[in-house]
Amino acid sequence: MARGRYPRERQGGWATRSDLLTLTTPTLDTVHLPADLRRLQPEELRTLADELRQATIHAVSKTGGHLGAGLGVVELTVALHYVYDTPADKLIWDVGHQCYPHKILTGRRDRIETLRQGGGLSGFTKRDESEYDPFGAAHSSTSISAGLGMAVARDLSDGDNHVVAVIGDGAMSAGMAYEALNNAGAMHSRLTVILNDNDMSIAPPVGAMSAYLSRLLSSKQYMGLREFGRGIAERFPKRLERAMEKWEEYARGFVTGGTLFEEMGFYYIGPIDGHNLDHLLPVLKNVRNAKDAGPVLIHVVTQKGKGYDPAEQSADKYHGVAKFDVVTGTQKKGKPNAPAYTKVFGRTLSKLAEADDKIVAITAAMPSGTGVDIFQETHPTRSFDVGIAEQHGVTFAAGLAAEGYKPFAAIYSTFLQRAYDQVVHDVAIQSLPVRFAIDRAGYVGADGQTHCGAFDVAYLSCLPNFIVMAPSDEAELAAMVATQVGIDDRPSAVRYPRGEGVGVEMPEHPAPLEIGKGRIVRQGAKGARGAVAILSLGNRLQDALAAADRLGARGLVTTVADARFVKPLDGDLIRQLAESHDLLMVIEEASIGGFGSHVLDFLARNDLMKGLAVRPMAMPDRFLDQDKPEEQVRLAGLDADAIVATALDALGIDAGDRGNSDDKDAPARA
Known part of the structure; x- marks a missing residue:
């Protein structure tokens, strides 16, 4: 490839650097909604796709977000909206991180540069954002189940619209996708599933012959002949009927590779080139026009990051990016002031594993997102990526623990929710020492509601036999990982936030903590105006200390404690705080029902509680949209300002009263 050129996928054409610098989209400018798109001539769609790809690149360069997945489905997005009558026809994108081109074509182009920002567009599909998003998604493998539900609802209502679910090959590693396929295949509801194969290479290379076969197999004549053959076969004995069906399935499976899906009851078409509109359009039209086809699976092969050289050359195809320079692809990441919690976990576990060959690490398709990739570099035979299969991953870890190994299951807080039954049944009931490393605990910023780790404290701390910890800084995380290594009689979990630590000095050899013991970080004394104790869990400690400074300026002497453990609870510490203070505040960046409830x-x-004012502070009972993490914390009422205001209100002190330590009318502990 010549330097300074990028593929444009227009026959014989290339995009130059000047194309990337100057966004000119005359065809795309005429398309505000899919109805406008459907007025174009087929030969105009190639130009539209090129412009849509460039518009997507420019938008994400300014906002950051998911890029590679969207670039890979540009032509597919254009073809689907051209062939199907959206929004009457339901188009469901699995996961949703490939939906940016879809958003541009469905009336949201004027807001596309607000992606993942406060008050802006979500980075995923969202029902209350547009009628063109019939189902919200940010976690994977839900599209086929949701699509089948919509298809059955249509049938029960005597409707006639189409339902199309687009699912990536990565999402097909989750058991839920196969459960849905199995259920859908047993029905005859008209449902179209598009398998977007962009990574796993589960099919032979796509060429002219496979494209021809796909058009043939989806044609009205062939599908009509198939139905005619089935009608004839029904007149024969059941054994012969089934034999004829099997012959037809295997004959097509031999040349297309679709036997698995045929066995599950789907009519398989593919593979076809997902970047060739001349291949896509006739197949989609044929399937759309086949009224009695039942469930159909179209296997489309695409390239993640297609059409943008920096993405194509990147190992992860620019799956998730920060703001970047359009021409060079260089991402504009700020210099970290402290190591990220994710890296601290990965480095600590890797180092501990040098002295303990029983330590193994498990991730569910998120090695870099959880730090397991760091562990994998030094311990490749003890690192396991189970795919998007958290349920399996947890029970797999339980099996390892049952045989004397020390498995660390590194899973995002919201992703672990999928495996809750396995956590209860396979781990907690058997008291197996699986170590859970729960990343993305608390607010996560741009990923918004769907990735906010709100509930892990509540859903784990209610389980018998569990140890649950939360570090207040990166050094505490390292100590807690070391603590988990030594816990061999029951499961344990450490939950930590996304992003950087607070900049404390890291220990060379982290020492394990005493189980169930917190610490006093700042000792206050009972003052004339009443004494305040702030008991913080996890990453709220820095705001608690800042609040203590401001309360101290008002004459309120304040003790700050770091709980460290949700379970077992440090009863001695809580008793000490309760008996020597007038107000006890309990702060956690988690939902109600967690630490404060305990x-x-x-x-x-x-x-x-006699004579003691108690104020638990947790996440509000609502989902917060995407925004900067510090703004989400502010909106949740968990920052230093909120702590100070809550303390003053609890003590009956007006916020404007700065007071002094000699105030005779201040409340005192009874």
Whole structure:
């Protein structure tokens, strides 16, 4: 490839650097909604796709986000909206990180540069954002199940619209996708599933012959002949009927590779070139016009990052990117002030594994997102990526633990929710020492509601036999990982946030913590205006310390404690704080029902609430949209300002009253 040129996928054409610098989209400018797209001539769609690809690149260069997946489905997006009558026909994108071109074509181009920002467009499909998003998604493997539900609802309502679910090959590694295929194949509801094969290479190379076969197999004549043959076969004995069906399935499977899907009850078409509109359009039209085809699976082969050289050359095809320079592809990442929690976990575990050959690491298709890739570099035979299969991953870890190994299951907080039954049944009930490393705990910024780790504290701390920890900084995380290595009689979990640590000095050899013991970070004394104790869990400690400074300026002497453990609860620490302070505040960046609930239960059971004001502070009972993490924390009422305001209100002190330590009218502990 000549330097300074990028493929444009127009026959015989290339995109130059000047094309990338100057966004000129005359055809795309005429398309505001898919109805406008359908007024174009087929030969104009190639130009539209080229312009749509460039518009996507320019938008993501300014906002950051998911790029490679969207670039890979540009032609498919154009073809689907051209052939199907959206939004009456339902188009469901699995995961949703490939939906940026779809958003541009469905009336959101004027807002596309607000992607993943506060008050802007979501980075995923979202029902309340557009009628062209019939189903919201950000976690994978839901599209076929949702599509089947919509198809059955249509049939029950005597409707006639089409339902199309687009699922990537990575999402097909999740069991839920196969459960849905199995269910859909047993029905005769008209449902079209498009398998976007962009990574796994589960099919032979796509060429003219396979494209011809796909057009043939999807043609009205062939599908009509197939139905005619089935009608004839039904007149024969069942054994012969089934034999004829099997012959037809295997004959097509021999040349197309579709036997697996045929066995599940789908009519398989493919593979076809997902970047060739001359191949896509006739196949989609044939399938659309086949009224009695039942469930159909179209196997489309695409290239992630297609049409943008930096993405094509990148190992992850620019799956997720920061803001970047359009011409060079250089991402504009800020210089970190401290190591990211994810890297601290990966490095700590890797180092501990040098001295303990029983340590193994498990991830569910997120090696770099969880730090397992760091572990894998030094311990490749003890690192396992199970794919998007958290349920399997947890029970796989339980099996390893049952045989004396020390598995660390590194899974995002929201992804672990998928495997909750396995956590309960296969791990907790058997008290197996699986170590959970729960990344993305708390607010996650641009990924918004769907990736916010709100519920792990509540859903794990209610389980018998569990140890649950949360570090207040990166050094504490390293110590907690070391602690987990030594826990061999029950499961444990450490939950930590996305992003960088706070900049503390890292220990060369982290020492394990005493199980169930917190620490006093700043000791206050009972003052004339009442004494405040702030008991913080996890990453709220820095705001708690800042709030203590400001309360101290008002004459309120404040103790700050770091809980470290949700379970087992440090009863001695809580008793000490309760008996020597007028106000006990409990802060956590997690949902109600978690740490604060355990503290309140302890106080009530031990008769420690007499004369004590208690204020638990947790996430509000609502989902917050994407925004900067610090803004999400502010909106949730969990920052230093909110802590100060809550303390003053609890003590009956007006926010404007700066007061002094000699205030005789201040409340005191009874």
